[in-house]
Amino acid sequence: MKVLTKKTDYAIRALLMLGSKRGVYVSAKSISTEQDIPYQFLRGLLQEMIRHDLIVSKEGAQGGFMMKKEPDEIPIAQLIEVFQGKVQVSECMFRKQICANRARCVLRHEIMRIEQVVNREFDKITIGKLIRDLDAVNGMTHGSGEKGGS
Amino acid sequence: MKVLTKKTDYAIRALLMLGSKRGVYVSAKSISTEQDIPYQFLRGLLQEMIRHDLIVSKEGAQGGFMMKKEPDEIPIAQLIEVFQGKVQVSECMFRKQICANRARCVLRHEIMRIEQVVNREFDKITIGKLIRDLDAVNGMTHGSGEKGGS
DNA sequence: TTAATTGATATCAATATAGTATCAGTTCTA
DNA sequence: TAGAACTGATACTATATTGATATCAATTAA
Numbered sequence: 024m025k026v027l028t029k030k031t032d033y034a035i036r037a038l039l040m041l042g043s044k045r046g047v048y049v050s051a052k053s054i055s056t057e058q059d060i061p062y063q064f065l066r067g068l069l070q071e072m073i074r075h076d077l078i079v080s081k082e083g084a085q086g087g088f089m090m091k092k093e094p095d096e097i098p099i100a101q102l103i104e105v106f107q108g109k110v111q112v113s114e115c116m117f118r119k120q121i122c123a124n125r126a127r128c129v130l131r132h133e134i135m136r137i138e139q140v141v142n143r144e145f146d147k148i149t150i151g152k153l154i155r156d157l158d159a160v161n162g163m164t165h166g167s168g169e170k171g172g173s
Numbered sequence: 174m175k176v177l178t179k180k181t182d183y184a185i186r187a188l189l190m191l192g193s194k195r196g197v198y199v200s201a202k203s204i205s206t207e208q209d210i211p212y213q214f215l216r217g218l219l220q221e222m223i224r225h226d227l228i229v230s231k232e233g234a235q236g237g238f239m240m241k242k243e244p245d246e247i248p249i250a251q252l253i254e255v256f257q258g259k260v261q262v263s264e265c266m267f268r269k270q271i272c273a274n275r276a277r278c279v280l281r282h283e284i285m286r287i288e289q290v291v292n293r294e295f296d297k298i299t300i301g302k303l304i305r306d307l308d309a310v311n312g313m314t315h316g317s318g319e320k321g322g323s
Numbered sequence: 324t325t326a327a328t329t330g331a332t333a334t335c336a337a338t339a340t341a342g343t344a345t346c347a348g349t350t351c352t353a
Numbered sequence: 354t355a356g357a358a359c360t361g362a363t364a365c366t367a368t369a370t371t372g373a374t375a376t377c378a379a380t381t382a383a
Contacts, residue, residue: 233381
């Protein structure tokens, strides 16, 4: 059972970069290189994030991508939703009549409770929080001014 | 993001049936019919559960399957592990060097915390508990002696 | 003996995930 | 104003996972 797919993982790492370099456009190429994310794959993810109003882009030379929202306003719950779909008990459950099958019904009740717990936790983890965590770790280990390579 | 796959969903429902009919062998065919689970697919799941010591079988006419463990000793966390693999942050993370990538590292820390929360919750939900929940719901709505169809 | 059953395994189809390729359009800079 | 550095848009391919089906041998009760 995989919690995060590559898409979400890559998207988070791209946003961590954009969130750390505010006010400048960062190219897909530099994100791809620094974060070791396949270039064209990343391009698709960035487009998707534009469509969801998380980032903006600028075309042409010296163009690139920049945060649109505040890092603290982007919980990874939202990224999971964008790239993996809403957390749900089982695909088709909600299309069927509630309680059509009683066994499913009691199980559904339990799992919806867990869903809420999970979503609440993922909501607490924002890109902003991760950036601060990251700074703290890097600060302790490397001192400040670290570029932050792999 | 799908929490339960069909395999796990079907396996749980099969166990709920076996757990409700203790002491008799229940055929794959009757489980398939009552729970509306594809017959051959279910057969595979039952074999898998035998391999994991959850149920036993008896071959031949009047044969079938029966619980081996107590229903209260089977948390759905275990079924998720059997049919969907252990809950994990991302597939390959543990094969790589810890903290090889700092961004992944801080993220990993957060998500492992959530994993624990989730696993703890799934551990609380046992087949025995679901059977009791099921009885309570059926009791309230239909009165006792209900066969419990779809 | 035979029908009802599981054991074991092979195969297939559909979907999701991961990654690649291409070309048109935009913008900075020399 | 040419051309390099970019994004926009879209089509395509490969691989893995999920869901499902098919077949045949062995076992057992009646």
